[in-house]
Amino acid sequence: MSATTTVSKAGDGTNLRGKLGTWLMIIATVALGFVMCVEFINILFYDPYSDDHFLFKLAGSLAGVDIGTLTYLMFGSLLVALMAGLPLAFVTGGLGVAFIYLVGDGMMLNIIPSRIFPMMTNSDLAAIPLFIFMASMLERAGLIEEMFNVVYKWMGGVGGGLAIATILASTILAAMVGVIGAAVVTMGIIALPAMLKRGYDHKIALGSIMAGGTLGILIPPSILAILYAVVAQQSVGELYLGSVIPGILLSSLYVFYVWIRSTINPQLGPPIAKEDRISFKQKMGLLKDLIAPLILVFLVLGLLFGGIATPVEAAGIGSFGAILVAMKHKVFSVATLRDASVTTAKASAMVLWIMFGASVFVGFYILQGGQDFITRSILGTGLHAYGILFLLMLLLVVLGMFLDWVGILLLAVPIFIPIVQALEFPGLFGFPAVPGDDVVLWFGVLYLVNMQMSFLSPPFGYALFYIRGVCPPEISMGTIFKSSLVFLAIQAFGLFLCILIPGIVTWLPNLVYG
Structure with a gap:
């Protein structure tokens, strides 16, 4: 399936x-x-x-x-x-x-x-169908199964190793595809039965799959980051660089939580049996399965971050590379190409139709003075800049419970960006201030982290229903909701760290682009 x-x-x-x-x-x-x-x-x-x-x-x-x-x-x-x-x-x-x-x-x-x-006429948007095609082709190449198998064999001997392997594999997968639904569902099909078979706690098993799968919205090449850059008139390369460290930070927090819980109580995430473990030499031999896809990822992101290629050119190279990877795995055929193309057309059409509709709706509202009305209303609350930022983040979380990420971006971000630009962020608890030139970039990454939270937010978070489709009948929707709450709290903590220490977001883009 x-x-x-x-x-x-x-x-x-x-x-x-x-x-x-x-x-x-x-x-x-x-x-x-x-x-x-x-x-x-x-x-x-x-x-x-x-x-x-x-x-x-x-x-x-x-x-x-x-x-x-x-x-x-x-x-x-x-x-x-x-x-x-x-x-x-x-x-x-x-x-x-x-x-x-x-x-x-x-x-x-x-x-x-x-x-x-x-x-x-915006050429950056052409990168969206190309990255979606790249994701579809890599998915059909059986890459996810191979990648999980490699990481699982490496980490299986550690307490909570299967859950940690799921998170790490999802992190690598996020850097390859940037599509949420496929990551959550496919990892659910592959990793969930293995964890349940070994007696893993349901909340850790489900939460690691959902939280790891949502990293695709943050880690490059994220489709949402391209849309934000278009709406906010930002550089896609800078936004991608700004989201790298927060993505790795969140992935590390997930791994740390699972490891701590499994160390304190090994029954929650038992390691695989000693007789099933492999030697270090065998582990090194498994890495050859990841060479081709990792070269593809480093090539695409390296060309983009280095300013050698535009997002569209990098996405085109990635799409062609994905075809070569599929050929290497001997799964490329006319039927595979057709299926990947149809999937790309459907997903791209959905995104573009939402963009057109929301642009008309919000554009007319702004033209009628809606932007000034919202700005005056929020700034008129008398809250501190960080209080207003908290209010905006809270509104995004609430919207995330009912709307999808594209709709939230196109309805809320055009209204929120002028508000954020009108504020000064002097720093909290003695930490550095956010430079005025970096505010939109910083807010963009905060928005991406926030959208990760929306995928896990009950009652309508998309990841909750993705995982429901692959869960055995004995796992209730209530269990899925509960399993998301701890990882949702970890995401909120990661978001707080990005607000408290802006350099987590701005350091890498400033280092590369000055």
Whole structure:
């Protein structure tokens, strides 16, 4: 069973909201289509020159509404539509168009192409389908199984070794693919049965898979980092470099937690039996299986970090390299290429549709003065800069419980960035301040860490439902929720360290790019 198929099954089985939302959207579309049909017939055949038609009467009907009321109307209707299970891409785009027409007029609809066209001409976005293709091809090459086998044989003799191997393999995997769902599901299929067979504590087993799998959103080549760089007008290379140390830090914290718990109580994560362990020479021999993919990762990231290649060029080289890796593993075929291409097309279309819809929605809101309204409201609270930052982080966590990472990025980040830029961060407890030029970069990495938390946040964190799709029936959803809480706390601690010591984020980009 492929990871993609399992993810689809996990997503389909979450609840009935999706089906209800689909039917509501169909009914609303048919009703609106009927009204428009009647109006067009009236306009074409009966009264073409009258402005008294229903559709025309709606234009500008909300023109006199103040920005505070408009904020409640726009985001309230967005919340209701999302709670009904309607897809984010069409909800944001549809509401954006509706409010543009209701607040303005027909001419104001010109905002739509003016928001979408700059994205269509942004070359950095071409890196997204290329990195997704690279991930899909490496997944089909059987690379994840091989990598887990190598790390498992190296770490199996340590207390909690299987869980530690899962985290380390997920960290390496994150540097190869940058796609969350495939990592969580595939590691769940491979590592979870092995841990359960050896009597691992369910919370450690499930938590290590989910927390390790979410590292793909932070460690380069993260798809989300590319989108943030486009929205925030930042360098992709700088953002990638800024996220390297936080990613390694979080991975180390996960490993340390598992090792400590398993050392204190070996029953939680027993090591593999001595007769199943291998010699150091055999361990070294296993490393040959990782040579090709690791060369590919270092080549792609090295070209990008060194400024030799643009993100798109590096992604193109990575995609071609992934094909070569698949050939080396003797799994490359026309069917494999087709499957990887279809997966890439579906994932890229989802991301781009959400981008277009959210850009129209947020762009219109900002044009109406929404940015100034939000900025004044938050700055007017009288909170210290770090208090406001905490408030923004809290809002992102709450949004992460209900929205996916692309939607949060495009709805919240364009509004939050000007607020952060207007603040000064003098440092906490005697630690260094955040230089003004580094604030957007620093906030970007904080956002990426925060989005990791959103994947583990009950009740709707995506990783929770990914792992549910591969769990045995005896593991309840409540157990999955509980297993996420400790690792969620570790992520919050990692986020706090990045806030407390900004150099964790800014040191490497400043070292490389000055």
